[in-house]
Amino acid sequence: xxxxxxxxxxxxxxxxxxxxxxxxxxxxxxxxxxxxxxxxxxxxxxxxxxxxxxxxxxxxxxxxxxxxxxxxxxxxxxxxxxxxxxxxxxxxxxxxxxxxxxxxxxxxxxxxxxxxxxxxxxxxxxxxxxxxxxxxxxxxxxxxxxxxxxxxxxxxxxxxxxxxxxxxxxxxxxxxxxxxxxxxxxxxxxxxxxxxxxxxxxxxxxxxxxxxxxxxxxxxxxxxxxxxxxxxxxxxxxxxxxxxxxxxxxxxxxxxxxxxxxxxxxxxxxxxxxxxxxxxxxxxxxxxxxxxxxxxxxxxxxxxxxxxxxxxxxxxxxxxxxxxxxxxxxxxxxxxxxxxxxxxxxxxxxxxxxxxxxxxxxxxxxxxxxxxxxxxxxxxxxxxxxx
Numbered sequence: 590x591x592x593x594x595x596x597x598x599x600x601x602x603x604x605x606x607x608x609x610x611x612x613x614x615x616x617x618x619x620x621x622x623x624x625x626x627x628x629x630x631x632x633x634x635x636x637x638x639x640x641x642x643x644x645x646x647x648x649x650x651x652x653x654x655x656x657x658x659x660x661x662x663x664x665x666x667x668x669x670x671x672x673x674x675x676x677x678x679x680x681x682x683x684x685x686x687x688x689x690x691x692x693x694x695x696x697x698x699x700x701x702x703x704x705x706x707x708x709x710x711x712x713x714x715x716x717x718x719x720x721x722x723x724x725x726x727x728x729x730x731x732x733x734x735x736x737x738x739x740x741x742x743x744x745x746x747x748x749x750x751x752x753x754x755x756x757x758x759x760x761x762x763x764x765x766x767x768x769x770x771x772x773x774x775x776x777x778x779x780x781x782x783x784x785x786x787x788x789x790x791x792x793x794x795x796x797x798x799x800x801x802x803x804x805x806x807x808x809x810x811x812x813x814x815x816x817x818x819x820x821x822x823x824x825x826x827x828x829x830x831x832x833x834x835x836x837x838x839x840x841x842x843x844x845x846x847x848x849x850x851x852x853x854x855x856x857x858x859x860x861x862x863x864x865x866x867x868x869x870x871x872x873x874x875x876x877x878x879x880x881x882x883x884x885x886x887x888x889x890x891x892x893x894x895x896x897x898x899x900x901x902x903x904x905x906x907x908x909x910x911x912x913x914x915x916x917x918x919x920x921x922x923x924x925x926x927x928x929x930x931x932x933x934x935x936x937x938x939x940x941x942x943x944x945x946x947x948x949x950x951x952x953x954x955x956x957x958x959x960x961x962x963x964x965x966x967x968x969x970x971x972x973x974x975x976x
Contacts, residue, residue: 605743605747605748608716608748609747609748609751611674611716612716612719612751615673615719615720615723616719616723618723619719619722619723620723621722621725622722622758623722623757623758623759624722624725624731624758624759624760625725626725627729627730627731627759627761627975628729628730628975629708629709629729629730629970629973629974629975630708630729630974630975631974631975632708633665634664634665634666634667635666635667635708635709635970636666636667636669636706636707636708636709637658637661637666637667637668637669637707637708637709637711638668638669638670638671638697638705638707638709638710638711638728639654639657639658639668639669639670639671639694639711639713639734640671640673640702640710640711640712640713640717640720640721641654641670641671641672641673641713641714641717642672642673642674642713642714642716642717643672643674643675643676643680643681643684644670644672644676644680644681644682644684644685644688644696645684646683646684646687646688646862647687647688647862648688649887649888649889650713650714650736650737651684651685651688652688652689653736653765653888654670654713654734655670655685655688655689655692655694656689656787656789656959656963657734657959657962657963657966658670658692658693658694659689659691659692659693659694660959660960660963660964661963661966661967662693662694663693664963664964664967668693668694668695669694669695669696669697669705669707670685670694670695670696670697671696671697671698671699671701671702671705672696672697672698672699672702673699673702673716673717673720674699675698675699676698676699677698678696678697678698681696682696702720702724703724703727704727705727706727706728707727707728707729708728708729708730709728709729709730709731709732709970710724710725710727710728710730710731710732711732711733711734712731712732712733712734712755712760713734713736714739715739715740715751715752715755718733718755718758718760719755721733721760722758730761730973731758731759731760731761732760732761732762732763733755733756733758733760733761733762733763734763734765735762735763735764735765735769735770735773735781736765736769736885737769737884737885738768738769738772738773738776738884738885739752739755740752740753740776741817741883741884742817742884753776753777756773756776756777756779757777757779761782761969761973762779762780762781762782763781763782763783763784763966763969764781764782764783764784765783765784765786765885765962766783766784766785766786766885766886766910766911767783767786767910767911768885768886768907768910768911769781769783769885770782770783771910782969784962784963784965784966784969785955785957785961785962785965786886786891786911786957786962787891787957787958787959787961787962788888788891788892788895788952788957788958788959789888789892789958789959790895790958790959790960792865793865793869793891793892793895793896794895794896795895795949795953796873796895796896796897797897797946797949798873798897798945799942800876800897800898800899800938800941800942800945801938802876802935802938804838804839804840805839805840805842806834806839806840806841806842806876806877806931806935807842807843807844807874807875807876807877808827808841808842808843808844808875808876808877808878808879809844809846809871809872809874809875809877809878809879809893809898810823810827810843810844810845810846810857810878810879810880811845811846811847811878811879811880811881811887811889812824812845812846812847812848812881813847813848814848814852816883817881817883817884818847818880818881818883819881819883819903819922820881822881822922823879823881823927824854824855824857825924826920826924826925826926826927826928827841827843827856827857827927828855828856829924829925829927829928830927830928830931831843831856833925833928833932834928834931834932837932839935841856842858843856843857843858844857844858844860844871844875845857845858845859845860846859846860846861846862846863846868846871847862848861848862849861849862850862868892868896869896872892872893872896872897872898873896873897873898875898876898876899877898877899877900877901877918877931877934878890878893878894878898878899878900878901879900879901879902879927880893880900880901880902880908881902881903881906882902882903882906882907882908883903883905883906883907884906884907885907886902886906886907886908886910886911890902890908890911890912890917891952891957894945894948894949894952895949895952897945897949898945899917899918899934899941899944899945899948900912900917900918900948901917901918901919901920901927901930901931902917902918902919902920903919903920903921903922904919904920904921905921905922912948912951915943915944915947916944916947916948916951917944917948918930918934918944
């Protein structure tokens with residue numbers, strides 16, 4: 590066990606060191622440690638460049654960038670995605686097509702970054718902010734699309750503060766949802782705009798459904814080997830749930846997605862990384878969805894809800910910022926709390942169906958969609974045209 594812990598610590602240290610080396614390389618090219626000038630000329634459409642860390646298949650964050658870029662393109666803007674990490678254009682295009690078939694916008698490799706003039710440059714990850722700062726002269730207006738509070742990705746130290754400092758560069762910051770906005774404004778003196786946290790209504794259709802559970806309980810679990818998704822905590826709670834339900838005569842089936850398929854877990858069937866159609870089919874078969882949103886809420890919560898499955902998330906995370914206790918089931922970190930909540934709703938299935946219906950109504954009534962959120966982003970751009 591000690592050898593495994595030592596190996597895990599070494600791998601984490603090596604990864605952090607790799608990030609530090611990559612960031613230090615671009616920091617050495619930065620002339621000013623802040624945004625010197627912001628100027629957005631009056632135009633009907635803009636040339637917009639998202640500065641991206643490559644393009645990773647099945648990545649929710651990368652897919653969100655593609656959705657925003659595609660919809661801005663449909664609004665008439667000339668959209669580009671420029672990587673800073675050396676990924677080839679061909680590989681990025683292939684991953685993008687997996688993430689969002691029919692996406693719009695043009696991919697460019699790192700070599701284009703220091704010679705690509707654009708009206709608007711948009712950082713999409715804390716590392717990309719340093720690249721945008723280093724080459725700020727070729728972008729008239731600098732923005733930061735914040736999908737999460739990224740300092741929380743790291744322990745207190747170098748990387749934490751390198752990520753935190755990006756909120757002080759003077760870029761125009763726009764948060765995906767209110768949670769990031771509240772954290773950044775609390776940790777700094779900067780102001781942040783936000784767009785509503787959306788869901789893809791074109792793919793995840795509203796499914797009205799009455800859940801009836803007999804002796805077989807099925808759970809769809811979104812899991813990643815990332816502390817923000819609390820994999821150890823959720824697996825321990827599922828083990829406890831399995832033991833307790835079996836003593837009461839229930840059978841428990843847990844289907845996990847989001848991991849590499851070769852990973853074996855106790856009491857859990859690993860389905861690997863699923864496409865949208867496969868996810869919808871899984872949700873339609875299950876009675877509960879289980880997600881851990883210790884930082885910004887996941888798109889999965891919204892997608893599960895629309896697909897007709899009530900969602901369980903952590904009370905100590907960001908989900909309570911977006912949903913009430915009447916709209917989502919919240920559990921604490923005690924090993925028995927998942928069991929406590931599940932057994933309550935097994936005995937009160939009318940209340941379970943009320944939770945699902947209320948959360949679905951919230952999404953529909955608030956008109957939460959990528960189209961509306963992209964229009965909000967577009968309006969934010971035009972509100973800041975230089976006079």
